[in-house]
Amino acid sequence: MYYDIVQGDITRQTAHGLVNTTDPECRMECGVSGAFRDRVGDSMVEEVTREQPLDAGDVVVTQAYDLPALYLLHAVPVSGAGLATEASILNNDPDCSRAG
Known part of the structure; x- marks a missing residue:
């Protein structure tokens, strides 16, 4: 298997x-989900949530929209x-500070 490790904006990466x-x-x-x-907008979220309920290990595949x-x-x-908690994630990811 061949793969690349790339640093940058994932929403700008070309991939399958x-x-x-x-x-x-x-x-x-x-x-990344944010x-x-x-x-992409809320259309993607609506497409994913149609597959609920989701459990650990589940994967939902959606269209890529304009990505x-x-x-x-x-x-x-x-x-x-149990190593990560909501507090530990919010404290370590500044982008999560806007999460409600």
Whole structure:
């Protein structure tokens, strides 16, 4: 398998698929999901939330809208044994400070 590691704005990367993690409620308020939402709009969120309820390990594949990819893959991560909390994420990701 061949892959590249690229630094930059993920919403500007050309790829077959762009991947982000989302919470089971698909709020998509910060991080990569927030960047996708800011660039694409609420249509993407509506497409993902039609697949609810989502569980850890689920992946929802959507169209890429105007992003330079074929698909967007929205994955609900499996818990890391409780190592991350809402507070720890909000404290370490300044983009999450706008999340409600």
